[in-house]
Amino acid sequence: xxxxxxxxxxxxxxxxxxxxxxxxxxxxxxxxxxxxxxxxxxxxxxxxxxxxxxxxxxxxxxxxxxxxxxxxxxxxxxxxxxxxxxxxxxxxxxxxxxxxxxxxxxxxxxxxxxxxxxxxxxxxxxxxxxxxxxxxxxxxxxxxxxxxxxxxxxxxxxxxxxxxxxxxxxxxxxxxxxxxxxxxxxxxxxxxxxxxxxxxxxxxxxxxxxxxxxxxxxxxxxxxxxxxxxxxxxxxxxxxxxxxxxxxxxxxxxxxxxxxxxxxxxxxxxxxxxxxxxxxxxxxxxxxxxxxxxxxxxxxxxxxxxxxxxxxxxxxxxxxxxxxxxxx
Amino acid sequence: xxxxxxxxxxxxxxxxxxxxxxxxxxxxxxxxxxxxxxxxxxxxxxxxxxxxxxxxxxxxxxxxxxxxxxxxxxxxxxxxxxxxxxxxxxxxxxxxxxxxxxxxxxxxxxxxxxxxxxxxxxxxxxxxxxxxxxxxxxxxxxxxxxxxxxxxxxxxxxxxxxxxxxxxxxxxxxxxxxxxxxxxxxxxxxxxxxxxxxxxxxxxxxxxxxxxxxxxxxxxxxxxxxxxxxxxxxxxxxxxxxxxxxxxxxxxxxxxxxxxxxxxxxxxxxxxxxxxxxxxxxxxxxxxxxxxxxxxxxxxxxxxxxxxxxxxxxxxxxxxxxxxxxxx
Numbered sequence: 001x002x003x004x005x006x007x008x009x010x011x012x013x014x015x016x017x018x019x020x021x022x023x024x025x026x027x028x029x030x031x032x033x034x035x036x037x038x039x040x041x042x043x044x045x046x047x048x049x050x051x052x053x054x055x056x057x058x059x060x061x062x063x064x065x066x067x068x069x070x071x072x073x074x075x076x077x078x079x080x081x082x083x084x085x086x087x088x089x090x091x092x093x094x095x096x097x098x099x100x101x102x103x104x105x106x107x108x109x110x111x112x113x114x115x116x117x118x119x120x121x122x123x124x125x126x127x128x129x130x131x132x133x134x135x136x137x138x139x140x141x142x143x144x145x146x147x148x149x150x151x152x153x154x155x156x157x158x159x160x161x162x163x164x165x166x167x168x169x170x171x172x173x174x175x176x177x178x179x180x181x182x183x184x185x186x187x188x189x190x191x192x193x194x195x196x197x198x199x200x201x202x203x204x205x206x207x208x209x210x211x212x213x214x215x216x217x218x219x220x221x222x223x224x225x226x227x228x229x230x231x232x233x234x235x236x237x238x239x240x241x242x243x244x245x246x247x248x249x250x251x252x253x254x255x256x257x258x259x260x261x262x263x264x265x266x267x268x269x270x271x272x273x274x275x276x277x278x279x280x281x282x283x284x285x286x287x288x289x290x291x292x293x294x295x296x297x298x299x300x301x302x303x304x305x306x307x308x309x310x311x312x313x314x315x316x317x318x319x320x321x322x323x324x325x326x327x328x
Numbered sequence: 329x330x331x332x333x334x335x336x337x338x339x340x341x342x343x344x345x346x347x348x349x350x351x352x353x354x355x356x357x358x359x360x361x362x363x364x365x366x367x368x369x370x371x372x373x374x375x376x377x378x379x380x381x382x383x384x385x386x387x388x389x390x391x392x393x394x395x396x397x398x399x400x401x402x403x404x405x406x407x408x409x410x411x412x413x414x415x416x417x418x419x420x421x422x423x424x425x426x427x428x429x430x431x432x433x434x435x436x437x438x439x440x441x442x443x444x445x446x447x448x449x450x451x452x453x454x455x456x457x458x459x460x461x462x463x464x465x466x467x468x469x470x471x472x473x474x475x476x477x478x479x480x481x482x483x484x485x486x487x488x489x490x491x492x493x494x495x496x497x498x499x500x501x502x503x504x505x506x507x508x509x510x511x512x513x514x515x516x517x518x519x520x521x522x523x524x525x526x527x528x529x530x531x532x533x534x535x536x537x538x539x540x541x542x543x544x545x546x547x548x549x550x551x552x553x554x555x556x557x558x559x560x561x562x563x564x565x566x567x568x569x570x571x572x573x574x575x576x577x578x579x580x581x582x583x584x585x586x587x588x589x590x591x592x593x594x595x596x597x598x599x600x601x602x603x604x605x606x607x608x609x610x611x612x613x614x615x616x617x618x619x620x621x622x623x624x625x626x627x628x629x630x631x632x633x634x635x636x637x638x639x640x641x642x643x644x645x646x647x648x649x650x651x652x653x654x655x656x
């Protein structure tokens with residue numbers, strides 16, 4: 001199996017690459033090569049197979065062809081400009097999120113054998129807001145440019161699958177918590193920060209009320225879903241290549257209770273209320289919940305962890321590295 | 329009012345331009361200029377205001393900026409590669425239907441005042457097939473590249489409206505009958521041909537069964553909808569810029585009965601059954617019906633004509649010109 005991860009230097013790309021390196025196989029077959037591609041070449045990775053690390057612009061056709069060489073079986077396309085950044089810089093969002101996906105489509109189409117493409121779309125491609133519990137056939141009516149660009153990417157890859165140019169699985173990722181590292185430009189950055197920063201012994205701000213519900217998943221489960229999507233039988237999906245995976249709908253208050261259960265009341269006290277209408281305006285349009293029936297019962301995507309497991313998972317997987325990275 | 333019609337040389341573009349020329353005003357304001365743009369420069373049009381006729385590639389940014397000069401109040405974007413052609417030539421469809429709409433977006437965004445943009449999307453952007461009666465919030469899951477490119481165009485213009493770059497109304501046109509001229513490369517070409525060809529005294533073929541239902545509208549009503557969309561208050565639309573206008577669901581059998589009622593049994597006898605699985609595969613995924621509640625009850629789009637009126641309208645508006653054009 002020859003694999004390419006676009007956005008391979010990012011949070012989820014690195015976790016997926018690490019998991020592939022540890023396992024050495026995918027779907028029972030030996031991995032024969034891995035290409036990690038990002039804006040800057042990702043750092044070298046120790047693995048029982050050759051790993052190429054490339055840097056470049058995902059919207060540049062020639063560069064992307066280099067990252068997806070002949071013989072590629074699976075492309076995981078995680079490269080994106082995140083929500084608040086795509087909202088602040090429309091042109092950059094279009095360049096990376098739309099023209100990047102077009103370049104990926106064309107590179108895959110040029111291969112002798114159509115590769116599996118796992119594309120990360122997002123809950124941000126839907127509207128509905130807090131009260132919504134969206135069915136699998138819910139319409140994507142994005143309230144932000146990032147979500148619009150992701151919905152467009154899904155349409156492109158769905159049609160390319162129908163044409164036989166590639167074989168796509170478009171996973172609409174929930175808000176992934178707990179992200180390691182620093183706060184970023186995603187509008188949903190706070191959902192990780194209210195758990196991560198207290199675990200680092202730092203104060204942080206909550207821009208929404210405690211009864212605000214978020215559709216979440218853990219990094220461990222997101223990687224499990226990628227691995228599943230990389231080898232699953234796409235036949236039962238038919239025309240519809242979009243997946244609402246089994247996330248969890250959790251209020252901010254429940255997340256803080258899980259933090260307190262694992263790390264004590266002092267950790268929870270690190271979180272101060274600081275309403276931010278700009279952030280609330282973006283995340284407030286995202287649906288609070290999905291049924292995820294198709295992913296669960298037809299397509300075999302695994303269930304979500306508990307909130308306590310998610311906090312514990314961050315402590316086990318990412319706390320030390322985040323401390324080191326941030327000099328804490 | 330300064331108006332641009334992209335695709336101004338096509339069937340509906342010419343009808344809309346003729347109507348504007350006859351009326352001289354739009355929404356109670358004098359028309360001060362009209363630009364007609366198409367692949368080949370449309371023929372000159374007599375009008376009580378200046379008319380520019382330009383030819384060029386709708387995907388070329390500089391050309392499109394020329395077609396949408398500063399001071400443009402309304403852009404009607406009809407330029408497209410039609411369904412069967414976009415299916416046969418994927419790259420051409422992407423170039424015109426996707427990159428063309430991107431060029432329109434960028435040209436409008438560069439104007440000092442955001443223009444109204446009326447974009448023709450299509451029933452082909454939906455799935456559901458014969459049994460479907462789609463609600464206004466139905467998901468667009470296209471079963472053909474044309475429909476995918478139209479759904480993408482809607483997302484682009486909806487997001488650009490939210491950003492304030494322009495002010496879009498995306499009309500998902502039903503199959504427009506009766507098209508004048510010759511059969512074309514649209515998969516739905518037969519729906520016009522089974523009425524037009526007999527009225528011209530010619531034999532024609534029906535590729536689907538007589539109980540096959542099509543969501544249709546007349547050219548007169550399509551032009552009425554464009555005029556309404558060019559000046560309507562878009563406030564009540566909110567985020568959702570997509571319109572399912574009040575078409576009519578009609579079986580091919582009912583259409584042939586209307587033909588017989590207006591033109592006699594000899595006309596109907598000109599239609600031979602000739603099943604075509606390739607055509608049926610494309611049009612068979614298009615929904616047979618829509619509720620169109622929002623367009624009717626909230627947004628003031630006018631109701632459809634009867635099938636007999638549609639046949640009569642073709643005889644009055646287009647029969648003589650079609651005869652002349654085809655040397656009949």
